[in-house]
Amino acid sequence: MSLESVRAFFAIHAPDVPIIEQSASTATVAEAAETLGVLPGQIAKTLSVRVGDAVMLIVARGDARLENRKTKDALGGRPRMLGAEEVEALTGHPVGGVCPFGLATPLAIYCDLSLKDFDIVYPAAGSRNASVRLTPDRLAGLTGAQWVDVCQPPA
Numbered sequence: 001m002s003l004e005s006v007r008a009f010f011a012i013h014a015p016d017v018p019i020i021e022q023s024a025s026t027a028t029v030a031e032a033a034e035t036l037g038v039l040p041g042q043i044a045k046t047l048s049v050r051v052g053d054a055v056m057l058i059v060a061r062g063d064a065r066l067e068n069r070k071t072k073d074a075l076g077g078r079p080r081m082l083g084a085e086e087v088e089a090l091t092g093h094p095v096g097g098v099c100p101f102g103l104a105t106p107l108a109i110y111c112d113l114s115l116k117d118f119d120i121v122y123p124a125a126g127s128r129n130a131s132v133r134l135t136p137d138r139l140a141g142l143t144g145a146q147w148v149d150v151c152q153p154p155a
Contacts, residue, residue: 002093005102006126013142017132019125027096027128029062036122036131041154044115044123044139046098048087049079055090057100059123059139060112064151071150075110079150096128100143109145111136114153 003019010017026032033040043062048055051071058066058079071079084095092104100109100123115121115136122131123139140147 002097002102002126003130004126005092005104006099006130007102009102010132014138017134020122020131020133021127022129022131025096025128026124026131032122032124032131033062038122039118041114042118042121044121044134044136046100046123047079048082048091048098050082051075051077051079054108055082056108056110057091057098058110058112058148058150059100059115059143059145060151061114061117061121061154063154064112064114066150067152070152074148074150093124093126094128097124097126097130099124099126099132100139100145101132102126109143110148110150111140111143111145112151113147113149114151115139 024035029043032043040063041061047058090105
């Protein structure tokens with residue numbers, strides 16, 4: 001699944017968006033920023049969390065951190081990160097390539113307002129060396145994400 005499910009997603013929903021495959025790893029924010037030649041904040045990291053009984057994805061700028069109080073206020077509870085095996089089982093993507101596209105399981109998706117600090121962001125695309133280039137609004141629109149304010153401002 002993974003990269004192929006992301007390819008299928010974009011073929012249907014946004015054929016104009018190319019998948020950027022790199023020979024170097026883009027699995028971490030630092031690696032992705034270096035490989036793509038962009039600021040770490042422009043990497044749109046996808047966090048897989050559980051709030052209460054609900055599992056969801058939160059997409060935020062790469063250098064932002066979830067803030068428990070904001071998350072509790074916006075989503076009704078404290079976020080708990082999922083383990084790697086559960087992430088891959090639910091999303092179909094390996095850790096380092098998790099993204100809100102081509103998911104194995106339908107999940108609620110939230111985009112943190114921190115993404116709007118940039119005109120262009122780079123979320124992963126289902127593998128540890130693939131990404132896409134999108135505006136934050138296009139990212140949210142393609143995934144049906146709701147905008148939330150759940151992150152601390154970067155230091």
